[in-house]
Amino acid sequence: MPRETPCPICQRQGPWLAEPFAPFCSERCKMVDLGNWLGEEYRIASPITAEDLLELAEMEESDPDKESGSDC
Ligand SMILES: [Zn+2]
Secondary structure (H helix, E strand, C coil), X not given: CCCCEECCCCCCEECHHHCCCCCCCCHHHHHHHHHHHHHXXXXXXXXXXXXXXXXXXXXXXXXXXXXXXXCC
16 A cells, blocks of 8 residues: 655645655646746845856856757
8 A cells, every 4th residue: 555645735645655646646746846846046145247158158158059959
């Protein structure tokens, strides 16, 4: 019998570890958790500095090589 654990988001008990959205009970809770992580990252990085923009520009310069293989 699969072990029952509480869903980290909604605390509902069930055999979530055997489910596709483990350790969450459902896709919804998984997305909620993902949203929490993204939200925190955005909050930490929210004041964009000139250095950030420079880094982004450098990343974009190296991108076209990688993306050119995927035109339909
Ligand atoms: Zn849940």
